[in-house]
Amino acid sequence: MPEPPASQADYPHWFQMAWVSMDARTRDMLVRRHHDQTLEAIGRAHYLTRERARQVIRDAGQCLLVIAKSMEKTWCDQLDELFHDTVAVADHALTEIFPDPGGAARYALLHTLGYQHPRTWAGVQRAFWTREPKLLATLLGELAANAPYRPAELRFRATALGIPDALPIEEIASHGRSPLVQNDDGAWVRRNARGRDVAYLWLAEQGGPRTADEIADALGGEGRAVRESLRRDSRFRLIRPEGTWALTEWPHDETADYGTAIDAVLDVITELGPISKRRLIQEVQRRYPVSLSRVTQCLIDDRVGITADGRVDLVERGAAPLEDSEPTRPSHVALDAAGGILGFTLTIDADLLRGSGVIIHRWITWYLGLRQAPMTRAFDLTELIDPFAPATITTPLDPPGRLTITRNTSAAQISSLRVHATSMGLSRNCRLAVVLRLREGTAYLRHACHAEACPVRERLHPPTGSRTPSP
Known part of the structure; x- marks a missing residue:
């Protein structure tokens, strides 16, 4: 018997109406695809070839998109606003726009629009959606490249790079395929540079130059091996004639004597501002070696603001102060x-x-x-x-x-x-x-x-x- 026509009373939301307006066979194929069944398996279930199953699923997604656009005009703007300025959005955040307990309708529509589940070291994150999968991979790569991190720093640094708070970054970072690994004290270090990263954290905690033998005594090892290891890493520099090792990011004779990154930012803006954000970052990094994310963090300093044309300048010269944007509230x-x-x-x-x-x-x-x-x-x-x-x-x-x-x-x-x-x-x-x-x-x-x-x-x-x- 054919299905009775859907009524507004049975399905009060337009998205539910759009879904049930499609025939049961098509919906079943979309549900199976949502549950990761292969095209071959879906075709066998409906007596179709693999290629024909692919065509039906593709056409069904296009049909659902047309129906959705004909029934409601505002959801496209809502979707754009949700993904604005973020690389990934949790699936549950989309349920208000597309209520769909099973998830198959939402999956079909978003795939048709070009959205994907992001891929990470820990595999596909099916609880999230992205329209820029390569950007998330780039950000994760940058997060790993900027290691090491103290135990509490990983999520903070990930957020500063633009990785959403909701993404399970500790779970992703601790996966067996991750380039990061957690040290005995909980610090996050690079798998292929573990010793040098531990030395970096120890030296940063000391706050001043130390000899290779002192580093070796503190961390375990042999002074000569430590010297050779640090020599190959651009984050460390040898201070002569003392023969001690320092972090490259620490101010030294060849650079201006800035105490912190914000000192460098203020000096550059005072001298060159108003200045574009891109040029500010380049100039600060030239004068005072520091990461891109650290310069970006300095923009919420109460002395720094944005001009009407989008450049960075001092608040005392009329720039509008910037405020920290709202992050996603964490579960704890x-x-x-x-x-x-x-x-x-x-x-x-x-x-x-x-x-x-x-x-x-x-x-x-x-x-x-x-x-x-x-x-x-x-x-x-x-x-x-x-x-x-x-x-x-x-x-x-x-x-x-x-x-x-x-x-x-x-x-x-x-x-x-x-x-x-x-x-x-x-x-x-x-x-x-x-x-x-x-x-x-x-x-x-x-x-x-x-x-x-x-x-x-x-x-x-x-x-x-x-x-x-x-x-």
Whole structure:
């Protein structure tokens, strides 16, 4: 029996109507293709040759496109806006424009329009769409080429390059075919330059030149081998007559004595501005070796702006200040319905326990209104909460502590949490939740491990009846 005609009541959205207006056989072929069946398998199911199945699927996509354009005029503009200035969009972000629980209709339409699932080292990312697959591959290649990264830096650097926040970058980077690999301390280094990348991070942490023997002693190895390795890497330079090794990016005698990248940016704009962004990057890199992404980050400095014709100039000369654009909110950040309580989780790692500021996701500073650099917002830290104690223990802080969240050009940060994490008895790999009460200007910290996965729960709260060993 033929299918009854579709009604608006049965399918209230125009896209659903467009889908059901196609015959059942055609829809079945599109569904099979969406589920990665081969053309041969689809042809056998419908008694067609492989070539004929390909033609039917191609024509069906074109037909769906024509029907969609005849039923609704605004979706093309909505799609363009969604993909504007981003290299990939999550499939779930398209469900408002194209509601389609099975996904086959959306898949057919987007493929007809030339959109693809992006390919990465970890294979095809079927949960995402791109219209510039080569650009994403280029950005991932640049991300790998710019390594090494400290544990918290990978996502931040990926976002700075234009890789969407929603893309599972840690999963992609840790795949067996990735040119990156995670070191024992969590740092991301290049698979084929592991030793030199570790030396780079160690030297950067020291903050000044060191001998090859000192580097070898710190990292394990032999001084002569370290010297030969560093000699082949343009990121390192030998300082004579001292015989020490420094990072090329550090200022030295042949270049202007800039303390930071923003100093170089301001100097170039003051001297040459208004200046195009492209020429600014070239001139800054000539004077002060630094990455393209680092120069781009400096554009949200509160002294830098954009002129009416799109060039970069100083705000004091009339340029309009630039603001940090809204990134995708990450899954580890939560917001209550009223928007007054914001929480996020952190993993206790070596950087946090060392006592330095902790890098956080820049969506947090964006939501807090810290959209230029430098900008800060402080919260009174009122209590520490341990939900695993026999009765939930809240430790009031009197006087309150102080948490400061800062948006710098290079990163978003929260002030040191080492003292508080230590006082709560937390150790590496524990999870810590930071909860901000935005209207009151207060905050509290909460031990956020899952009970069965907490590294220290049994040490802090032994089961009832167990004996704690004597010291």
